[in-house]
Amino acid sequence: GAGVSQSPSNKVTEKGKDVELRCDPISGHTALYWYRQSLGQGLEFLIYFQGNSAPDKSGLPSDRFSAERTGGSVSTLTIQRTQQEDSAVYLCASSLGQATFNQPQHFGDGTRLSIL
Amino acid sequence: AQSVTQLGSHVSVSEGALVLLRCNYSSSVPPYLFWYVQYPNQGLQLLLKYTSAATLVKGINGFEAEFKKSETSFHLTKPSAHMSDAAEYFCAVSHPNTDKLIFGTGTRLQVFP
Numbered sequence: 001g002a003g004v005s006q007s008p009s010n011k012v013t014e015k016g017k018d019v020e021l022r023c024d025p026i027s028g029h030t031a032l033y034w035y036r037q038s039l040g041q042g043l044e045f046l047i048y049f050q051g052n053s054a055p056d057k058s059g060l061p062s063d064r065f066s067a068e069r070t071g072g073s074v075s076t077l078t079i080q081r082t083q084q085e086d087s088a089v090y091l092c093a094s095s096l097g098q099a100t101f102n103q104p105q106h107f108g109d110g111t112r113l114s115i116l
Numbered sequence: 117a118q119s120v121t122q123l124g125s126h127v128s129v130s131e132g133a134l135v136l137l138r139c140n141y142s143s144s145v146p147p148y149l150f151w152y153v154q155y156p157n158q159g160l161q162l163l164l165k166y167t168s169a170a171t172l173v174k175g176i177n178g179f180e181a182e183f184k185k186s187e188t189s190f191h192l193t194k195p196s197a198h199m200s201d202a203a204e205y206f207c208a209v210s211h212p213n214t215d216k217l218i219f220g221t222g223t224r225l226q227v228f229p
Contacts, residue, residue, distance in 0.1 A: 042221035091159055107159030
């Protein structure tokens with residue numbers, strides 16, 4: 001498809017387990033972003049990849065959160081030892097990048113993560 | 117530092133009425149501003165963006181927004197609400213020197229028949 005694809009769309013797991021969330025950006029987009037959207041809240045920036053530059057991890061809430069982007073395309077967000085407060089919708093977005101400052105971000109439909 | 121404030125977490129209007137969703141920004145540099153819409157169980161979709169070319173920006177679905185530097189505002193309007201406009205709306209400002217966006221907390225629009 002032409003849009004940003006995220007998988008799984010829903011994930012239910014037990015507290016303490018590790019989870020991996022996947023994002024396939026739009027082909028040719030060099031910038032990729034992860035956000036967290038908790039119930040009734042706005043979008044919380046987590047991490048930003050731009051080309052081959054070191055990622056901006058300034059939004060990761062704890063060291064249990066990490067993300068990789070392999071080959072400049074697919075990205076995985078990993079949450080280790082999940083806690084109930086990690087329950088949220090995790091959104092991925094991509095953009096053309098190149099630091100043009102005005103390129104819109106294109107969002108996937110998100111992964112709804114529920115921690116029991 | 118960049119930030120946006122959306123006044124009113126919930127706005128309710130009747131079908132056919134004017135829609136006004138408020139957004140004020142704070143920016144240390146001339147800002148780029150965006151409005152996104154999120155329908156239930158979906159990601160965000162770009163409605164419109166301001167990139168300094170024109171202060172009145174027209175977007176999809178009949179929405180428009182006006183950039184007012186003197187008021188540091190970028191309010192979203194639509195002359196006549198439709199039931200299909202019911203969604204959550206997010207204002208965002210771009211971070212200097214990157215494509216990062218700083219989002220507001222969102223405004224949920226309800227449209228009553």
